[in-house]
Structures are given as C-alpha cells and as structure tokens.
Amino acid sequence: MNKIALVLKREFLTRVQKKTFLLVTIGLPILIFGIYAAIIYFSINSTSSTRIMVVDNAGLFKDTIAPSTGEIQYEFNQQTTQKALADKAKNKEIDGYIVIAENATLNDKIDLVTGKKIGMVTRSKIKDDIQSRLQKLKMDALPINQDLLAKAKTNNEVDIVNVNDKNDSGIQAGVSYGVGMVCGILIYMILLLYGTSVMRGVMEEKISRVAEIVVSSIKPFQLMMGKILGIGAVGLLQFLIWIVLGIGLKLLLIPILFSGGGQELTAGGNASQMQEVFAALGTINFPLILSMFFIYFIGGYLLYASLFAAIGCTVSDGQQDAQGLQLPVTLPIIFAFVIMMQAVNNPTGGLSVFGSLFPLTSPIVMMARVAQGVPEAVTVWELILSLMLLFGSFLFTTWFAGKIYRTGILMYGKKPTWKELIKWAFRKN
Amino acid sequence: MAILELAHLKKYYATQKAVDDISFKIEAGQIFGLLGPNGAGKTTLLRMITGIFYPDEGSILFDGKKFDPENDIKHIGYMPEERGLYKKMKIGDQALFLAQLKGLSYQEAMTKIKFWFERLDMQSWWNKKVEDLSKGMSQKLQFVITVLHEPKLIILDEPFSGLDPVNANLIKDQIFELAKKGSTIIFSTHRMEQVEEICDQIALINLGKKVLEGSVTDVRQQFKEHLYELKLGSTEQVPPTSIFETVSQSSDKLIVRINEGHQGNDLLRYFIDQQIQVEHFSEILPSLNDIFIRLVHGTAAVTRSFHKI
Numbered sequence A: 001m002n003k004i005a006l007v008l009k010r011e012f013l014t015r016v017q018k019k020t021f022l023l024v025t026i027g028l029p030i031l032i033f034g035i036y037a038a039i040i041y042f043s044i045n046s047t048s049s050t051r052i053m054v055v056d057n058a059g060l061f062k063d064t065i066a067p068s069t070g071e072i073q074y075e076f077n078q079q080t081t082q083k084a085l086a087d088k089a090k091n092k093e094i095d096g097y098i099v100i101a102e103n104a105t106l107n108d109k110i111d112l113v114t115g116k117k118i119g120m121v122t123r124s125k126i127k128d129d130i131q132s133r134l135q136k137l138k139m140d141a142l143p144i145n146q147d148l149l150a151k152a153k154t155n156n157e158v159d160i161v162n163v164n165d166k167n168d169s170g171i172q173a174g175v176s177y178g179v180g181m182v183c184g185i186l187i188y189m190i191l192l193l194y195g196t197s198v199m200r201g202v203m204e205e206k207i208s209r210v211a212e213i214v215v216s217s218i219k220p221f222q223l224m225m226g227k228i229l230g231i232g233a234v235g236l237l238q239f240l241i242w243i244v245l246g247i248g249l250k251l252l253l254i255p256i257l258f259s260g261g262g263q264e265l266t267a268g269g270n271a272s273q274m275q276e277v278f279a280a281l282g283t284i285n286f287p288l289i290l291s292m293f294f295i296y297f298i299g300g301y302l303l304y305a306s307l308f309a310a311i312g313c314t315v316s317d318g319q320q321d322a323q324g325l326q327l328p329v330t331l332p333i334i335f336a337f338v339i340m341m342q343a344v345n346n347p348t349g350g351l352s353v354f355g356s357l358f359p360l361t362s363p364i365v366m367m368a369r370v371a372q373g374v375p376e377a378v379t380v381w382e383l384i385l386s387l388m389l390l391f392g393s394f395l396f397t398t399w400f401a402g403k404i405y406r407t408g409i410l411m412y413g414k415k416p417t418w419k420e421l422i423k424w425a426f427r428k429n
Numbered sequence B: 001m002a003i004l005e006l007a008h009l010k011k012y013y014a015t016q017k018a019v020d021d022i023s024f025k026i027e028a029g030q031i032f033g034l035l036g037p038n039g040a041g042k043t044t045l046l047r048m049i050t051g052i053f054y055p056d057e058g059s060i061l062f063d064g065k066k067f068d069p070e071n072d073i074k075h076i077g078y079m080p081e082e083r084g085l086y087k088k089m090k091i092g093d094q095a096l097f098l099a100q101l102k103g104l105s106y107q108e109a110m111t112k113i114k115f116w117f118e119r120l121d122m123q124s125w126w127n128k129k130v131e132d133l134s135k136g137m138s139q140k141l142q143f144v145i146t147v148l149h150e151p152k153l154i155i156l157d158e159p160f161s162g163l164d165p166v167n168a169n170l171i172k173d174q175i176f177e178l179a180k181k182g183s184t185i186i187f188s189t190h191r192m193e194q195v196e197e198i199c200d201q202i203a204l205i206n207l208g209k210k211v212l213e214g215s216v217t218d219v220r221q222q223f224k225e226h227l228y229e230l231k232l233g234s235t236e237q238v239p240p241t242s243i244f245e246t247v248s249q250s251s252d253k254l255i256v257r258i259n260e261g262h263q264g265n266d267l268l269r270y271f272i273d274q275q276i277q278v279e280h281f282s283e284i285l286p287s288l289n290d291i292f293i294r295l296v297h298g299t300a301a302v303t304r305s306f307h308k309i
Helices: A002-016 A019-044 A082-090 A120-141 A146-153 A170-207 A210-215 A220-268 A271-283 A286-313 A319-345 A350-357 A362-370 A380-408 A418-426 B042-049 B069-075 B091-101 B106-119 B135-147 B165-180 B192-198 B216-222 B264-273 B288-296 B302-306
Strands: A050-056 A072-076 A096-100 A112-114 B002-012 B017-027 B031-035 B057-062 B076-079 B153-157 B184-189 B201-206 B209-215 B227-232 B244-250 B253-258 B278-284
Touching: A002 A220, A002 B091, A019 A220, A050 A082, A050 A120, A072 A120, A082 A096, A082 A112, A120 A146, A170 A210, A170 A220, A170 A271, A170 A286, A170 A319, A170 A362, A210 A220, A210 B091, A220 A286, A220 A380, A286 A319, A286 A362, A286 A380, A319 A350, A319 A362, A350 A362, A350 A380, A362 A380, A380 A418, B002 B042, B002 B184, B017 B042, B017 B057, B017 B184, B017 B201, B017 B209, B031 B042, B031 B165, B031 B192, B042 B153, B042 B184, B069 B076, B076 B135, B091 B106, B091 B135, B106 B135, B135 B153, B135 B165, B153 B165, B165 B184, B165 B192, B184 B192, B192 B288, B201 B216, B201 B288, B209 B216, B209 B288, B216 B288, B227 B264, B253 B264, B264 B278
Parallel strands: A050 A072, A050 A096, B031 B184, B031 B201, B076 B153, B153 B184
Antiparallel strands: A096 A112, B002 B017, B002 B057, B201 B209, B227 B253, B227 B278, B244 B253
C-alpha cells in the first residue's frame, strides 16, 4: 500500500510541477471562455454592414422596409435611375439595390440586385424584412378591424406542467437539459483525456525500460494502481481549481454584467426570461449533481483508466501501435456520448435507461439523466444499481488489466493480438 | 553459506523453453559470472531471481529460506540489460524515488544517495534531468541506483556496455569493493575477457540449460588442450619426437601439443637433452572465449528464439 502511495506521489508531483499544468488548468478555461466571448462579441457587433438602395417608384413600401440596423440599411431614393444604380453596384459603391416599377402591386416579385456577395444570414434577414413589411401592408389593406386582427395574431402561451415533477416545465426543462449535457460532455472529455494520459504514461515507462527496474522493487499491480490513482488525483485537483475559478468568476462577473447589462436587458424585454432562467438554475439540485458528478467521474475514470493502462502496456515501439488497440476502448466512450444526446431529450426512454445502467456508458449517460432530477427522471434504485454495476466492473477491469499488465509491461517485440491479451489475463502468473 | 540456491528451475513460454532445468548455488561474497549467448535464457533466469517472474517449476532458496519476492526483494539490487530511467525526472528525485521503492525511508535514502554521489563524483548532477546525461553518465547513475540500498545480492546485466575504460574501471573497483564488504554479485554478460578478470565462479547457459559450471581456473584447466608455448635460443628445426607435436612455429616461437602420457617436464627434458636453449616456457590455457565458442558453436544458439517445441 505504501508503495502504491510512493508511485502515486511521483505521478502526481511530476505532472503538477510541470509548467504546462498551470498553463492548461488556468489557460484552457480562459481560452474557451475567450473564444465564446469572441464569438458572441462578433455576432453582436457584426462589422460588415449591407447598404441597399431602394427606388420605390410605386410607393409600395411606404418609405420604409425595416428600421436600419448596423447590419442592414435600406435607403430610399427616388431620384436615381436604374442605370446609375447598376453602375454603382458594379463599382461596388453600393451593396445592392431594389427597383420597384411604377405599376407594381403588393403581390409582385421583388428583385434585389447585388454588387457583392451577401452572406446566408443576411440574405434571409433581408428576405424576412421585405416579406414581413409587405405582409403588414397587405393586412393593413384588408377591410377589417386592425385591432381584432392584431388580437387574432397574438401567440398564446403554452405551459407544460408535469404532475410528478414540478420542475419539469418550460424553461426548467431547458435548463436541466443544458446542465445534463454539460456534465455528460465533461465526463466524456475526462474519460478520453485522462484515460489516454494513463495510457501514454504506461507506454513511456515501458518504452524507456524503467518498468523493469520498478517491477524489480514492487509488484506490477502496485505500479499500475499508483499510476492510475496519481493521474486521477491530478484530474481531481484540476477540477477543484476549475470549480474555485468558476465560483470566483461568478462572484466577480455577475455583478459586473448585471449592473451595466441589466438595464439593457430590461430594455430589450428579455429581463423576465433571464430571471426565469436564473430561477430555474436556482432550483437545480447542484449539491446532488456535483456529488454525482464526482462519483461518476471517479468510477468512470477508474474503470477506463485500467483498460487504457492495459492497452498502454501492450505497445512496444510507439504511438502507432496504440492506435489499433485503443479503438475498442474509445468506442464505448463515443457510443456513450451518442446515447447521452438521446438521454437529454428523453431521459426515461429504454436506450437511456440501458445506457445509464451499463457500466461502460453509465458515467456519461447517467449524468445527463441525473440533471433532470432524482427521483423524477431517475429512480433511486436505478441510481444505486448503476453505481453498483459501475464499481463492480471497475474491480473486474482492474483485475483484468492487472493481469495483462504484468505480462505486457516486460514483453517486447511482436504486437499482441486481442486473443493473446485475453490469454494473458486468464493464465496463472 | 549459499546466498542463492536454484534447484531445477524451469520457465516455459508458449513457443520455447526459456529456462529448462537449471540448478546452481552461489556462495555469499562471490562474484558469479552468468554467461551465455544471446537468447540463452539469462534474462528470464535473472527475472525469476529478482521476483519479476515466477518459475513454472523448481525452487529458489534465498539466504537459506524459500525465496519470498515480497520481502526478499529489498535485499536484491537488479540492473537490467536494457537501462531505463524516467527521462524527464530530476536525477536526485529519481534516485530518491527508486530507493524509497526498495523500502528505504526518506532520510536513509538521502544519506545514501549523497554518499554514493560523492563517491562517484556526481554531486553536481542532482538537479539535472536524465535526458541531459550522456550514455555513460546515465550508466553510472543506474549503477548507483542498483546498489544504493546495500543489497545482499547484486545482479548486474552487462554492466560495462557503453562505458569508457576510465568509467568501466571505476565501476569495476566499486564491484570489487562491494564484494569485499560481503555483497554477492551476479554478473551476466557475454564479454568473456571481463569474466576472466572479475569472476570467481561461472556458469555457462545455452538453450536454457546449464552447460558448464565451476571456478574460472577449474574451467580453463578442464578445457585445456595440452598446448605449450616455447621460445627457443636457436631457430633450427626441432627433430620429431613422440613426446609432442609441433602445432605452429614462427621464427623462435614454438607452439606444441604434448601427447598423452607425457608432461611438461618431459618436454623440457627433451630440449635439455637436445642441447636447445629454452628461453621461455608456458602452458596455454584456453580463454573462456574459446571455451564459450566451442561449447555454443553448432547449437544454432542464434536462431534459437524461433524454435518450436
């Protein structure tokens, strides 16, 4: 036991003391955050604006199509001739123009001539603008009471209320969906990232031939467990740092965002919706989700790490060898991700229930279901059964991998086949 | 007392008999040479002695008791042929880690590492990484790591490969020193001249079986071909006689084989009677290298690894 701790300590320290650890742990979230911020920033403050000249000889649009935004401006101009406009468009002085013939009616085709390429989004926005303007004008022309028409056109609010789950309604469901998805994706990434990290560690030990020196001092199983636990501890530390960072950012950013941004949102009429989202976030059982997250993180990691260790120890010359053998282990993880996408939509469906019980997929799928509420989406016994299966199979894979490991770590030369690996696992010593 | 006693040790792999019924004894304080061509089963044998593999059959007695890898491992130091260290780890930390794995406490390990680093002039290496070391330097480090915990039994697999003569001598002196202090050393190699120089006792392994065992002098005596080298005062032809046959002659140097029933003195007496001056007379004992080649030759040792059983 003491020797496992020694290996664990080495694995942990050599990874944490590296400069790249801090860089990745703190840099990565900032990078991801930055990319999202940039995407949002650019999508709001679109730099390119499209100017469209409208020569409305029939007075069809009644001098307006839509209020000008940063993105699209409609400029009405009666003086210019079509010829001059076409020249201007050719010289790219204007982006596009619309000419309405004098005898045109509301039902006629509208031609937009452009001088430059206009993006898909802008195109459909222009179409929408024109169509809704024309529609409104057509409605206005109808010989009926406009107030009644407006009333007839309003949308009714439709609220979905689950009698068994007061939280399964409206925005609430959307928020659970999001939280479940995020948790599932995180576990998915953890399994792949730390799993391959274990695999690479084992390969490195084998290829550099340290393994033989180490196993002349301790049992191969102790070396394997020490490595798995050490890398797992690095992962946990990384998550703790992220949680602390997250809480810190929340405390820092929310006041900043909502002191200035709050009014804007109110002005935009979205305040009530935002508040609802926050209210929904508030009702999510975060302590439950966090603790489940850590339990499935640990269980899933231990399950897969030992398999990845077994793969790593069969490799003797490098990365290429690992690719082929790695596939059967990464496949269930990807499979689990697919089921998880199903489970967020339909947490009680057959596939979701199976996926959340089957130990190779349960860490990812169950997180998506748990976010939708216990016991509403997941019954307590399902949760217990899933955990028992997960930790039971963790014991099995560790035993299995340990057997392969002790043979493989000192075996050089030919790449073993899966059949041989299974033979290694079931033979004595 | 024998520190290590192997009895009918066997280890079979699916396609070959790596170790096939090997028995021998190593007395405490000896330097024991384990010889054999590539693929003879040396490494497998050593791995069984170090507790990495379990033998399929047979028994190992360590220090008079049944070998118990769990506890006896800390009395063994093993330097495998394929050297390996953590490339990115600092040398001091690395030595500390491996020493602690052998069961030393942090304090003990520190003291011993300092002692050895000083002794082999390595103090300045502490904060370097293995990847910054030359091959010879990492070899020295590997040696230190092997003997750091003062094992009773030290197993060195090709300890001098890649070392320059100066460093090789340095390590050789340390080996003698350790043996003098009571450590037993198993020295596995196929470099025979080193064996002659260092080892007290040898065993030759081929095709997983023990071919030969004994002290270096005994073995050489056993394989002698009754060859003698003479330097004569005159260069004239030696008249033929029934005492010996001339094997080769070049200027004043003569190599002869004494026929059965005669001894060195008969040869000398013959030359004295012939009034030929003998300036130099010595017996030629076969080198271990010759014995090795003679025993291994023709057994297809090289292709052995592909044999089916």
